[in-house]
Amino acid sequence: MRVCETFASLQGESTHAGRKCFFIRLAGCNLDCSYCDTRYARSFEAGAERSVESLVDEVLASGLKLAEITGGEPLCSSETPRLCQALIDNGIEVLLETNGSMKLDTVPAAVRKIIDCKLPDSGMSDCNLYENYSLLQKHDEVKFVISSRADFDFACHIIVKYALFERTPHLIASPVWGRVSFEELSSYVMESPLPWRMQLQMHKIIWGDRRGV
Numbered sequence: 551m552r553v554c555e556t557f558a559s560l561q562g563e564s565t566h567a568g569r570k571c572f573f574i575r576l577a578g579c580n581l582d583c584s585y586c587d588t589r590y591a592r593s594f595e596a597g598a599e600r601s602v603e604s605l606v607d608e609v610l611a612s613g614l615k616l617a618e619i620t621g622g623e624p625l626c627s628s629e630t631p632r633l634c635q636a637l638i639d640n641g642i643e644v645l646l647e648t649n650g651s652m653k654l655d656t657v658p659a660a661v662r663k664i665i666d667c668k669l670p671d672s673g674m675s676d677c678n679l680y681e682n683y684s685l686l687q688k689h690d691e692v693k694f695v696i697s698s699r700a701d702f703d704f705a706c707h708i709i710v711k712y713a714l715f716e717r718t719p720h721l722i723a724s725p726v727w728g729r730v731s732f733e734e735l736s737s738y739v740m741e742s743p744l745p746w747r748m749q750l751q752m753h754k755i756i757w758g759d760r761r762g763v
């Protein structure tokens with residue numbers, strides 16, 4: 551499989567924010583979001599070829615018990631489900647960050663999926679594969695990356711339409727930096743009757759746009 555980069559760092563997002571985590575960033579993405587902050591990982595030629603076995607060895611050597619597989623879009627690689635299972639078999643808790651446009655039925659049940667729901671300002675909202683929501687488990691999360699009031703309203707509509715609050719307690723509102731202020735988004739969240747959880751991207755607060763930290 552094609553791997554853009556690997557590194558150990560603090561998890562900056564999701565309900566796992568603040569935990570020590572080993573990141574495996576796969577190369578290649580099928581989408582082109584307006585706010586993408588990992589453009590270097592979008593090319594399917596980025597990085598280097600790695601085997602599942604060598605990646606598992608690297609995670610185990612790190613001593614960390616939590617790994618995130620991200621991208622790019624990790625499900626563009628047919629080997630990702632096997633990597634997930636191999637990590638789980640070695641006692642690693644696995645987070646899979648996916649853009650919500652690829653089928654999730656091959657992902658092992660023990661994986662904690664973090665599914666982006668693309669909103670209108672991303673330019674990719676037609677790519678959401680809503681049938682994936684039937685596979686949500688309580689440990690999974692749905693993340694809405696919000697640029698504007700219109701994005702927030704769209705997100706609320708999706709949550710209600712698919713009754714996402716019945717499938718998972720983890721419905722995450724995350725601001726696009728520079729497009730909506732933390733204060734503005736927090737007021738949307740507080741005014742909404744839905745069970746939102748707001749996140750900031752902790753890694754950006756600590757390290758800005760530096761890569762691999």
Ligand code: SF4
Nearest residue numbers: 579581583586622649
């Ligand atoms: S899905 Fe993720 S990696 Fe792909 S373009 Fe969008 S933000 Fe970038």
